[in-house]
Structures are given as structure tokens and as C-alpha cells.
Amino acid sequence: MWSRLLSPGLFSRTGFCVRSLYTMQLKTTEFQSLFTDGLNGLAEVFEKHQHELRIAGGAVRDLLSGKRPEDVDFATTATPDEMKHMFQTAGIRMINKKGEEHGTITARLHDENFEVTTLRVDVQTDGRHAEVEFTTDWQKDAERRDLTINSMFLGLDGTLYDYFKGYEDLKNRKVRFVGSAEQRIQEDYLRILRYFRFYGRVAPEPDDHEPETLAAIRENGHGLAGIAGERIWMELKKMVVGNHGGHLLELIYKLGLAQYIGLPPDGDVDEMMRVWQNASEHSPKPMTILSGLLHSKEEVEKMDLRLKVSKEEKTLALFLVKYRRELQKNADEPDSLKPFTDFIIDSRELDTQSKVLELLKYQGEEKLLTALSAWSIPRFPVSGHDLRRMGVTNGKEIGATLQKLRDIWKKSHYQMDKDELLSYVK
Structure with a gap:
């Protein structure tokens, strides 16, 4: 060779x-x-x-x-x-x-x-x-x-x-700058994030950095404030889902870089590390990991303003921040998908299931994640046309009846067919 x-x-x-x-x-x-x-x-x-x-x-x-x-x-x-x-x-x-x-x-x-x-x-x-x-x-x-x-x-x-x-x-699986780390960084401050990204690709240990390299990064981190958000996001989202992603994000906070790259200065690093440990083996989206740092909808908006993330990425962050505590498994039936499948059925949005999958990665619900990945959204068998044929013609009444039948259908674990459901219509 x-x-x-x-x-x-x-x-x-x-x-x-x-x-x-x-x-x-x-x-x-x-x-x-x-x-x-x-x-x-x-x-x-x-x-x-x-x-x-x-x-x-x-x-x-x-x-x-x-x-x-x-x-x-x-x-x-x-x-x-x-x-x-x-x-x-x-x-x-x-x-x-x-x-x-x-x-x-x-x-x-x-x-x-x-x-x-x-x-x-x-x-x-x-x-x-x-x-x-x-x-x-x-x-x-x-x-x-x-x-x-x-x-x-x-x-x-x-x-x-x-x-x-x-x-x-x-x-030797070492990541070093060519010549002077400080000089290379000052030529293009984005190289700080490139260093972290390649460290995740090459280094076997999460904290085997050369002290002089980290010193140069700390002293020059302010230069990232002048880098376009799109360039920062391109590097950041590759880094967080790579090897040592959680540790490298934690290091970014220790070095005082977060304020320059669109992350909240007081980000919840402990929560982020917990999420990273839960999700890292399940191919999470970058925003799933980063959402652990964010406390509120307002922080999502500020991050988007700086990093110019995609609409899909921003929507996922808003979803996770809102539902990470609200949408939980049932304590009485911990292996049941029902709270999550009901939520998906009720939302009627095409990408809700993918968001809930990211939520389960965030929460560390491995069994439920596996089950929901194999689950297909069932089709509600009753339509407004079926009700009109039975003589229900008022628009509000049709809507209320469909919702009532949908609730009955959900309680049956989506098993009732059209005839069974229509038997409840008077």
C-alpha cells in the first residue's frame, strides 16, 4: 500500500x-x-x-x-x-x-x-x-x-x-492548526468551529485538546461575531451530531463563545448534555440537540435571527421547546404509544410524526421511539359526506359529530370501522 x-x-x-x-x-x-x-x-x-x-x-x-x-x-x-x-x-x-x-x-x-x-x-x-x-x-x-x-x-x-x-x-488522530493557531484563526474566525467539527471526526477522546489551541480559541472567539450566521450554522449543525457533539458544545460555553454564535449565553448545558446522551445513538437532527440549550420561544427566535436556520429547523425547535414537558408518556401505561399517536392524529399535519420522533429522542424514550418509527398513521374512516347521507346537514353539527366520532375511534385504538362509528350517530 x-x-x-x-x-x-x-x-x-x-x-x-x-x-x-x-x-x-x-x-x-x-x-x-x-x-x-x-x-x-x-x-x-x-x-x-x-x-x-x-x-x-x-x-x-x-x-x-x-x-x-x-x-x-x-x-x-x-x-x-x-x-x-x-x-x-x-x-x-x-x-x-x-x-x-x-x-x-x-x-x-x-x-x-x-x-x-x-x-x-x-x-x-x-x-x-x-x-x-x-x-x-x-x-x-x-x-x-x-x-x-x-x-x-x-x-x-x-x-x-x-x-x-x-x-x-x-x-495519531490529532487535530492541529497549520503553524500558528492564532494566525490561522485570525485569517478566518470560522476556523474555530471547523476545528471543533474536525475534532469530532478525528479525535478518539472528547477532551484531548492541546492547551495552546484552546487558549488561541478563547482569545479570538470574539471574532466569530463578525461571521455570517449561515456560515456558522453550516459548521455548527455538522458538529453537534458528530462524535463528541455534546462535549464540544459544552466546551464552546466554557470558552465563552456561545454569545458570538447565536446560542443563549445562559443556555441549559446540563439539559443539552442529557439530551445528547439520550439521542446521539439515534441519528438526531441538529436542532434536537440544540433545543436542550433553549429555555423559551423567545430564545428560539433570537437564535434564528442570528443563524438564519431553515423554516423546518425553526419549527422543530419551537415544537420541542413547547412539548418536551407537555407531551409525555402515560405513567400508568409506560409502554403505550397512545398519548403520542393521539397527538399526531389530532394535529392533522403531515410532518407531525417526524417531530414527535425527534421529541422521543430528546426524552430518551428508546422503546417508544422504535415503536413509533414502525407505526403508520391510520385513516379515519368517516367523512362529512357519510354524515350528509344520514341526514346531518348543518355545518357546525357535522364538525361536532366528526369530532365526537374521532374521539370514540381513538378510544378504540383506531380499530372501529365506518359502520361501527356511524352507529353512534342519531
Whole structure:
């Protein structure tokens, strides 16, 4: 699988590797499976024009972990103008997407899209955006990336190019910033939440953080206040349902970050941890975990104002905050689904069952969760048309009669058929 080619070099005073390079040869089935007609065609174009093309970032991390990446990004020494000329000459279609000003061109070959980005360095950053300058230096591009495990490149011949011991960190399941944690964070404060998200993906223990990393996060957490809510929510919702999600949320509070990312400063961390322990093994939605922090409808509104969550996510949060105490199992019949199924029947909304399933995850009702997952909403067998045929014509009377019959039907555990129910109509 592997053969080691070169040894690591020396580090400068800044913490960056000086012409240091650690390489290995990757020959796995996951790597070989990437070579579709599209990628082979892309590689031929770059080879013909003598520009280097390598796999970059997260895809390299996944391949080194034995996973086939879902998304593959590429980096190159070619400038955007050179890429456009190459693709036009070869008759390759280009997809217009945001990112060209930062060096990304999207080419379409054999019904596949390939995002290729020119190597770059950050000329100026403000903690949210960066002005970039193109380069042909692979190490300079690696220096501007956030984490060591995301800073590696993989040649199309399987050669790994690792400037910052990313592979060593990946093997040891460590999450470290490239060079100075403080400098990387100040370039883009969202990297704080990216650190937490990748920590959950890589680290085996919930609290094995390097003290200097947490210190840099604590000192620079205020910078998150200037990050768009949509970007924060994108990272936060991945983090809370990943490994150590509850512990990482608790750490966010300990480091004083909650106030900057739309979470209530006095969030109920104990309740959230209880919910996370109840739900984490049952694929909860991110809002199910976060709702444990929220005390009221007003806090849901404030969170939405900052994070711009979807309508569905906000509705779920409002539902959980309202019904987590009101809608409970029957103490006399703890294994009965009836309080929950009656609630679903009465609501008559299509997504109520999915909300109640999240509620049962929140409450830690594992048996009821399993039972309700297998339950299908029965159809109430009586309609207003049936009552009109029996001579009930007044609108209010029809409504009242249907409700009376629905209550009888519920008491029968939804077993009575139409004829049985209509026998109650006088």
C-alpha cells in the first residue's frame, strides 16, 4: 500500500516547514476508483500543457483514512486564464460558478464536474474574507490552509505531498492548526468551529485538546461575531451530531463563545448534555440537540435571527421547546404509544410524526421511539359526506359529530370501522 520516499525537513521560527516534504505512495482501491473517464480526460489536458494537477484538502484526508471521498477538489499550478484557454482548446465545457476570482474553474467532462483551483497565497485577510495571489509554490498554498490534516496534496500517480506532518497527525488522530493557531484563526474566525467539527471526526477522546489551541480559541472567539450566521450554522449543525457533539458544545460555553454564535449565553448545558446522551445513538437532527440549550420561544427566535436556520429547523425547535414537558408518556401505561399517536392524529399535519420522533429522542424514550418509527398513521374512516347521507346537514353539527366520532375511534385504538362509528350517530 505504501512506500516512503523522502524524510521531513526542518522547521523555521514561524513554525512553518522550510522546504520540508514527507511523501509516500498511495495505491488503494479507493484511490484507483477515482479514475473515471472524466478524471483521465482532465489529467491528459493538464499533462499536455505541462501544468501540475493534484488532489487537495479533505479528499486526501479521506483517502488516507481508507474512505472514498464524496467530493474531490483539485489544485494546480495553472492560472485561471491558462485553465480557460486549455479547456477551450480541448473543447471542454466550463460551468460558471462563484469562485473564479479566487482561482476556481469548474470543468465538465463525461457528465462529471471537476473543480480545479490555482495555488494561492493570502495577501490580506480580515477574519472573514481573503484577498489572494496566485502562486506555483505548493508549500505556500499548504501554509494558508487551516488544519494539518487538510493541508496535504495527492498526485495522480499516488504520491502524497505532506509539508506539515498532516499524515502523522491523522495516524495519531490529532487535530492541529497549520503553524500558528492564532494566525490561522485570525485569517478566518470560522476556523474555530471547523476545528471543533474536525475534532469530532478525528479525535478518539472528547477532551484531548492541546492547551495552546484552546487558549488561541478563547482569545479570538470574539471574532466569530463578525461571521455570517449561515456560515456558522453550516459548521455548527455538522458538529453537534458528530462524535463528541455534546462535549464540544459544552466546551464552546466554557470558552465563552456561545454569545458570538447565536446560542443563549445562559443556555441549559446540563439539559443539552442529557439530551445528547439520550439521542446521539439515534441519528438526531441538529436542532434536537440544540433545543436542550433553549429555555423559551423567545430564545428560539433570537437564535434564528442570528443563524438564519431553515423554516423546518425553526419549527422543530419551537415544537420541542413547547412539548418536551407537555407531551409525555402515560405513567400508568409506560409502554403505550397512545398519548403520542393521539397527538399526531389530532394535529392533522403531515410532518407531525417526524417531530414527535425527534421529541422521543430528546426524552430518551428508546422503546417508544422504535415503536413509533414502525407505526403508520391510520385513516379515519368517516367523512362529512357519510354524515350528509344520514341526514346531518348543518355545518357546525357535522364538525361536532366528526369530532365526537374521532374521539370514540381513538378510544378504540383506531380499530372501529365506518359502520361501527356511524352507529353512534342519531
